[in-house]
Amino acid sequence: MFYREAGDFKLSYAEDSQTFPIRFDRYRYFAVLAVAYGVIPFFVNDYWVNAILLPFLIYAIASIGLNILVGYCGQVSLGTGGFMAVGAYACYKLMTSFPEVSMFIHVLLAGGVTALVCVLFGLPSLRIKGFYLAVATLAAQFFLVWLFNRVPWFYNYSASGQINAPERDVFGIVITGPNAPAWATYMFCLIFLTFCAIVARNLTRGTQGRTWMAIRDMDIAAEIIGVSPLRAKMTAFAVSGFFVGISGALFFSVYLGAVEVGEAFGINKSFLVLFMVIIGGLGSIFGSFAGAAFLVLLPVVLKVVGVDLLGWPTDIVAHFQLVIVGALIVTFLILEPHGLAQLWRVTKEKLRLWPFPH
């Protein structure tokens, strides 16, 4: 009944190749955008933004970035934490060196810097594949964290080695620092997420995405039909790095405000984002959102249920969190190896036929 093409006639090529060809899907998409932009900003408070929405938006950007690399191009990366750190430190250096420039430009430039670094560390992917590439990116992770801990220039020679986001604004609205209003930080991240998602969606639907997927599915065959592995892999690393860099910059400047590289961008962060991608669904933009939402929301929900509603001791709840999240990950991977995105696809198929499945 829902999600049906029947009666939805396309009269031009542009209509035929739009992102959401099914009318119902398209309206749903516009409805989500309308709620995100038009409703939520008026109802959010500090708790909702800082504890739930900002981490969701920022991790969604990071998982879109990683999904392009792992899900679409098939290049396993364990360096996400390190690349987020590049974005954060690039943003910090830009913010402190050019205080009068808009935050939009800083975050975009931080993404650009990360893209360059990511390409540099992606070069070995031309020679090594699979697990070996994972190890090479793991080296990037440790090297970058070590670098930002070791070279005082990156943290402006501060005594503690921490970086702190000074107050910066966009068109006169404070975005970073403690005085930033909740709705402004939310909108700022939401704009970046929308931008990243639209760019990623359109890249993956076009030639670029097809070359990535060709490399992912069988690189030798792809090379034979004329796909350049060098260009395909390097563009995947660059685009992925750009998104991950943006997320790192937002993570530091808008969300946390003060960052210590080893703690905020350690190997755990790489794994977290990788889990988001795997649970959400490899090779799916929606999956990136779903994975980020799952891993950001679940701990908060468990905490609220355990501590606030049931009144259990906090340590028991924290331990249960680990157990439950871990068990859910395993269950999901067994029951639905293609992630939450596949569940969504199956639901859509079912909805098409409902209420007459035969």
Place this chain on the structure above:
Amino acid sequence: MTLKMTTLALSALMVAGPAMADLVFPDLSYRTGPYAAGGIPFSDGYNDYFTLVNERDGGIGGVKARVVECETGYNTEKGVECYEATKGEGALVYQPLSTGITYQLIPKVTADGIPLHTMGYGRTSAANGEVFSHVFNYPANYWDGASGVINYLLEENAGDLKDKTISLVYHNSAYGKEPIRTLEELSAKHGYELKLLPVDHPGQEQKSQWLQIRRDRPDYVVMWGWGVMNQVAIQEAANIRYPMENFIGVWWSGAEHDVMPAGDQADGYKAITFHNVGRDFPVFADVQTHVVEKGLAAGAGDQIGNVLYNRGFYAAMLAVEAAKKAQEIHGVADITPAMMRDGMEALEITQDLMTELGMPNFGPSFSVSCENHGGPGLVGMTQWDAETQTWSMISGFNPTDSDVLGPLVAEDSSAYAAENNIEERCK
């Protein structure tokens, strides 16, 4: 039946729900993760003191204290979540027990007008109340600790540390890096050689650092460690047969659980402190009657009298005294965070007061002022006796080198003030 369940659930909610006239003290604790060994006793002590005050005295000035516990796991992201979740309940003061979370909260609490008390951790230059209006780190801070260690060594060596080498084994984070600047300045003053040995989080792997120490044979090793790193370091020191009496930890590296795993080999290990240790205080009898025997002890109730338990206990005592001060200044029992801040700024702890509380000589006597949020920085030395399994104070609370520390605090806080356009407020 359904109705009964609903009423039950409702009444449970009403009991659990916040009563209006509570004084809320959030406890951003960590009972899980690699730093839990330190987080649990501190949190237990913090909770138990408030329970004691509620049970024995009927609250603070007649108003019950309520502790809202939130698990951070020493993780900054969860710390932010906890802060946002608890600040709406009228939180009076935050004590996150984590330097990383402290750095995050300093601008936030200042904007929200809630005081932050980081006792012996956090940003050292917050001692300058001219710049940091809502942050307090009395009675002592990291730089006092570093200077206290050097003063102790000066005393041991008849005032001369020339040609001595001191290695600093530190947690490679904002926390561990704090003392470096001070130790460097003091090295220029006293002529010892300082060697730096960073240990990465969480600190289970220290073979290379201790190999380096075995090779260098420094005269003294100073440690700025936390969590599992402490136990590993002390075990490694024992393995290379480093003389324990020349191994000195900061106050976060000197609790029972740090030295126990090394057994007899840890005998003689020292740690600097800013409060007294042991359970030889009259107040613990009250804890026994009013908290433990009523079954209200926090956690497993097995930490009473441990070093970090005492520290949490002491932190809560200072918070309660500041709240009393605030009630006295403003003449209302139900104080707000802003009033609490005034109370902390006017806090005065004397030996008489501590004796009255059943905690004679539990900490140094000190007073806080608008300019000085850090107290006088009096620190003492403790030593571990493996045979009796006790820590004991081996010195009094002695002053630190304010000639060196004062300018450092002024320099760092004025840099912060310039970065954030803060004007000096004590005129």
